Structures are given as C-alpha cells and as structure tokens.
Amino acid sequence: MTKTNVLICDDSAFARKQMARAVPDGWEVDIHFAVNGMNAIEQIHQGNGDVMFLDLNMPVMDGYQTMEIIRKEDLPCLVIVVSGDVQPEARQRMLAKGALDFIRKPIDNDKLSTLLKQYGIYTGDSAATQRTLQAAISPASETEMFDAFREVVNVAMGRAGENLARLLNEFIDLPIPNVNVIENNELHMAIAEINRNESVSAVSKGFVSAGIHGEALVLFNDTEFASIIELLNYHQLSAAPAQLEALMDISNIIIGACLNGLSEQLNVTFSHSSPIILGRNRELESILTTTRQRWSRIVAVEVCFAIKHKGVNFDLLLLFPEKSMERIYSRLVGTEG
Template sequence: MTLRVTLCDDSGMARKQLLRALPQDWDAQMHMAEHGEQALERVRAGQAEVLFLDLNMPVKDGYQTLEAIQAEQLECLVIVVSGDIQPQARQRVLALGAMAFVKKPMAAGEVRELLQAFGLYQVASGKLQLVEQNKPALSAADKRLDVYREVANVAMGQAGEKLARMLDTFIDLPVPNVNFIAPSELHMAIQAIDTEQAISAVSQGFYGAGITGEAMVFFTDTSVAGLCDLLGQELSGSPRQQEIEALMDVASLLTSSCMQGLAQQVHIDFAQVQPILVGQDQSINDIVQANQQRWQNVLAIEIGYRLQQPAITFELLILFPEHALPILDRHLAHWLEERAEDSHD
C-alpha cells in the first residue's frame, strides 16, 4: 500500500535535497510543506503518515508542530531532520514524540537504513511519486538566497551546538536572515537584539579563495552581564576585564564555528584574523557608522542566538562583499543549478 509522506522545511533547497536522498523505489506519495502549520494541514488531511520535519521554521516551528500533533492526538510518524544538533534539541523532540532525530544534510544511505529499521521501506516496493503543487515560481535572486540561507542554517546549528556546550545551556536557534544590502542599510539587518540598549561588538575578519569578509557579534549590556554569570570562574581580572573576556570568548567561538560550518559546505578554507573589540557600551548606530566605511554592498547573514535561562540574546552578522558572490556561486554551483531547474518543491 502506498505510504503518504510529507517533507516539511522552509527551504526549497532542503526539501529538494531530502527528496533526492529518498529511495526512488519507495512506494510512497510525497507532499511538501514550508512550515509547521502547513505540515499540520497535511497530517489532518491524511497526507502525512510519515512526516520529515525541520525545527527552525517561520509561522510554526518544529517543536510547536510536535506539540500540536501530541495535543490533537494525530496519527503520524515524525522524523526530525535539522541543522540544530544540540543534545537538548534531540532530547526535546524525542520527548515530544518524534520517532527519530537526524542531522542535516541526510545521506541517501542513512535515509534508507532509517526507513528500513522502522519497517517503512522495502527494496523495489514501488515508485516514489511526487504530488504536483501549484506555487508561484521563485525569481533567480530568491532561489540564490534560499541556497545561501540553507547553507547558513547548517553552519548556524553547528555553532549553536558548540556554544550550548560552552555555556551548559540550551540555545534557541532562529531562521537565518540572508539579504543583499548596502552599508547604509546594515543597521536594519540587526534584528535579533534590543537596539534600545547599549551595545558591545566584536569583529573578526576572514579570508580564503579570493574572498575577504567580516563577522561581527553584537551583545547588549544585559547579555554581557548574563554571560559573565554563566562563565563564572572561567573569567579572571577586574569586572571590566571579565566582561571583555566573556565578549571575546563567545564571539570567537561563534564566529570560528560558524565559518567552519560554512567552509565545509562551500569547500573553501577560511582563515581568520584576531578578533577585536570595535565598540563597547555604545548605540548600535554609532557602532555601524564608525565601521561602515570599510563595507561596500554585501551579502549579510544574520543569526540571532537566544538563551532562555538566563534571558540572553546576541547576534552574529557575517558580511560577504559583493566581489565574493561569484566565487561563492561557483562553489555552490551544484545547488544553484538544482534550484534553477523547474522543480516541484
């Protein structure tokens, strides 16, 4: 009997990657969803006996979707596929009823073994069928951003996992914001932190394959105090020195981990220069204006990390200059070509 399956991810590229990883001889009918609310509609309509579910999505995220499936007692087997690889993320989704947790990107062999282990797939049992969906076509620019966003999502998850271990707490991860912007618009990209507060910022340059870029991490004063409490005895010196040490340690870990995650996917070895404190106890506008003269039009990747207990928020902003985009495109050509094709996702 044909199994009805839904792939839920806000990234078209991620859905297409997962679809390509599924066994082509699986007797399954495939449906798509772009966020948790759509996934629930598929489950209620009987189109998701099996649901592949991302965690970090707009409208309704994966955790909220799992909670709704439990609350409504919906019949559905859920396999979470996420770039958020924190141990607590895995524990949370399994506690909410997920059948399995797998990190992105899934390999074809891994998917096949998982489906066979749960008795959902037999070799040569049928043919994978994709249900046609009427959707507005994405522009070339939007497809390009979708690829960058999903690459950033995987890198963000790797950095979040290392930060969670460093601080011994759970990190809420967002959907990365990725946009092409001018320097005068840079302050608009900084969305995750309370810009009414005084801000501190750490900058770290990076280079590789003809690309020179910059990563900046922004902290509110409230967040700095919270980080000092979490790091505790690991810090030394006067209170002011401890604040600077906390800023530099967290910013360096976030930047290096995220750049490493990007490097693994775009196949570019990025080297990094020493981090520097570019502003402390200043307004966000003062920090941006003091530094924007070295920026031209950029690809800005904005990732807001949030801790629940204590309530701490800080933001990583990765800036690739305009001249880097053709180089990145060449290294991501296989994904960009796939997104340029007529697809059903």
C-alpha cells in the same frame, strides 16, 4: 504495491529540494511538501503524511508545536526530525514528544537509508541511487539565492548553537536567519534586535576562500555582561578582564562554529583573520562606521542566539559583498567546483 506518502516540511524551498533528493530511489513514495507546521498538519489530515521529515525552526508553526499537535491528536504519521539545530536538548524534546528519530542537516544520504531500514520504513537495495529532481537549477532568481543562502546559514548557526549550549549548559533558542541586501550606509538597519540607545561591544573576524570573502561580527549588549559572566563562571576575574574574556570566548565559539559549518557545506577551507575588538561600551553606530566602508552593496545575515530565561542575547552578523553570494550559490548547487 502501495506507495508511502512522504511529507517534507521545511520553510526553505532549497532544503525541501535537498531532502527530496536524499529520498532513496528504491523507495516507492509519493512526495508532498509543506512550508510550515500548520500546512503539514493539514496535509497529514489529507492522508499525505505517512512519514514526515520535519524541520524545527519555521515561521507560523515550528517543529515543536507541530509535534505537539501530532501527539495530542494521535495522528497516523511517523516523524523524523531533520534540523540544523542539533543541541542535545532539542533532540530530547522532540523524541519525548514522539518523534521517531532526529538527524542533522545537511542530509547524509547513506545514513538516511540506514535509518529508514532500521525502522523498517524502507527495505530497498542499500546500493539504490538517490532520486533526482528534474527542476532546473539555473539561472537562479534572487529569491532562490536568498533561500539557499538562508538555509546554509541556518545549518551553520545550528553548529554554533550546539557549541554554545555545551559551553554554557543552557538551551539556545535559534531564530530563522534574517537575510538582506543593503547599501553600505544602511548597515545599522540589519541589527533590528539591538536597542540602539544602549552601548554595545563587538568582535570582528574576516574570512576568505575560493573567491568567497566576508566578515563576521558578534555584538553584545553591555547590560547583559553580568549574566554572561555568571553563565561562564568567570567570577574569579575582576570586572573588566571578565568582560573581555567573555567577549572573546563567546565570539570565538560562535564565529568558529558558524564558519566551520559554512566550510563543510561549501567544501571550502576559510582562512581567518585574527579577531579584532571593534569597540567596548560604545554606541552601535560608531562601531559599524569602520566596517561599512569596505563594500558598496552588502549581503547581511543577522542571527540572534538567545537564552530566554536568562534574558541574554548574542547577535551574529555575517557580512558578504554581493558577488560572494553568487559564488556561494554556485557551490551549493554544484555548478562550481
């Protein structure tokens, strides 16, 4: 029997392994990997991509650009998008470019098998177990932990992007999360997208569960409040109450959806503190002063949600003490119950 060449295209090694494990054992395949769209196009030209599982947010060449080339060159590849970005418009864009279907991360193995059968790609026993990879999971290097950490945040921010898109009726551009371990006096460096000469407003919320704890901050550039109020249709409020309402509503959407996305993947339930307004119309440095005193070394994850044509950005900063990242990784790879 001729094997199907399956190509898994994702910039995250952790995500590629997860996807490979989700491929049914009963499906006769040779699995190949690509780290970005450019690499994937090369592999398809080499005959390694009868079926491709394609991520959206990648460096060098993203999923949208990759799909455009596949369509333009009429390449013989069936594409199923696998992404944390589950906005309706993201799905519509990719289906319009010729993708077969669009499924969300993390992968539901049973749903994947059903989908493959639906399109006649896989006809094996529905009870077939998922394939296992022999690669050792531990001990993990810092690079492997960072990669897994970035991927779990990528999925969580996709949930937040979807909720924002529905609230604002706009497409939200999602980046690849920026993850760094920093000393407490370097926290300001984790927010590269914010002009430090402009005043910002910020909301903070703490969270804890199963030995994992952290703080989520949403930061707004104050010059963008007029556009945000317009998007939310808060014109009936006077300026100061409208800004405050926008600040709290957007923050609750972003932080709540991200923490729910993390909870689902880690199988934990976070207890949340009440949201705190750290500052209004203040310099970034003065806002961060109170936050950075708590831990000596911090894992800082920066995500910038953007509505490009409106010139609007919402910066989310997730802060964890270093030991929390080790616990998160242990839960992700199943070495901690």
